[in-house]
Amino acid sequence: MTKRLTFPKAAIAVGAALLAVLWLVPLLWALITSLKPETETTRTPITWLPSAPTSAAYQSVLDQGSILRWFVNSTVVAVLVTVLTLLVSVLAAYGFSRTTFPGRKVIFGVVIAGILVPPQVLIVPLFQEMSSLGLVDTYWGVVLPQVVAPVMVFVLKKFFDGVSRDYEDAARVDGATRWRIVWGVMVPMSKPILVAVGIFTFIGAWNNFLWPFIVTTDPSMMTIPVGLANVQGSYGLRYAQIMASAVLGGLPLLIVYALFQRHVVRGVGDAGIKG
Incomplete structure (x- = not known):
């Protein structure tokens, strides 16, 4: 039998x-604007579709800017933050849940x-700490303050609480150590x-602007958000190049x-059920 479509369900679907x-x-507006010639981006009346789509803005960004270097920096920072956050959060959550x-x-x-x-409250003491350790303008200076994530520890701890202890007991019978468990x-x-936790951590680290902006002064160490802020300041009214930079900066997150x-949806659902 087909399910009957009720008004609340229809309202939710429409919303x-x-x-x-x-x-x-x-x-869509950012993508379309990035494909317009620069002269069309400020033309009135405003039109949605470009008269002659062009990739000149993307070519100019790649040729004139340091966006490829910023991509590398953001990738290194986001991957390190994700791996270290998962490592610290798993160990902390297991300790709180099982010991x-x-x-x-x-x-x-x-x-x-x-x-x-x-x-924002921790910006000054963290910067003083990174400066005293000589980690300003380094990957570790950007990464380490982002590793501690209390919300991730809480989520994983609640999930571990819902896992049956029978699995651990069986592993102990087989001689497994706590580390092996x-x-x-x-x-x-x-x-x-x-x-799910890893993806959210990766996205947060990739999009983080404030801390990388504070701890990096060398343009070669800038991440995508910091670099794009500088691009917007240097490009002025060249909207096509600004939008092209924004599209390139957000593309990796869309792909990831x-x-x-599917894993994110499943992980969020499992967290809701277990928690």
């Missing part, structure tokens, strides 16, 4: 479609309280949620999300 259109319109030690609840409460601390039992069982969308 979701409208939100999708509102989300897509700016992206008992003095002050465990208090320490976990402090971790949860860290979610409420705005990152973490990486041989818990991590493989948590693959969907780990992929498209490749791992």
Whole structure:
């Protein structure tokens, strides 16, 4: 039997479609503008479609700017942040979920309280720390302050709480150590949620502007968001080149999300069920 379409379901579907259109319109406008000749970007009345689509803006950005270097920097930073965040978060979450030690609840409460601390509050002490360690204008200076993610520890801890202890007991009977249990039992069982956490961490690190802007002064160490801000300032009214830079900067995230969308949805669903 076919499901009956009720008014609330129809309203939700229409609302979701409208939100999708509102989300897509700016992206389409940026893409179309990047394909226009520069003279058309400021022409009135405004037209949606270019009279003669051209890739001149993309060619100019690639030839004149340092966007390829910024791509490399953003990729290195995002990958390192993602790997280290997953490593730290998995170990911390497993410790809070499966071990008992003095002050465990208090320490976990402090971790949860860290979610409420705005990152901007820590900018000055973090910069002073990176400067004293000689890590300004280095990858590690950009990466290390982004590794600690209390919200990821909380999400993984709630997921681990929902995993049956029978699997660990069986592994212990076979002689597995606690380290082997973490990486041989818990991590493989948590693959969907780990992929979801990894993707969100990667996107956050790629889009992060404030901290890389503070800790990098060398143009060769800039990431995509910082570099694009400088491009907008130097290009002035060359809107086609600005939009071309923005499209190129966001393209990797679109590809990553498209490749791992199924895992992200599954991981979010598992986290909701287990948590």
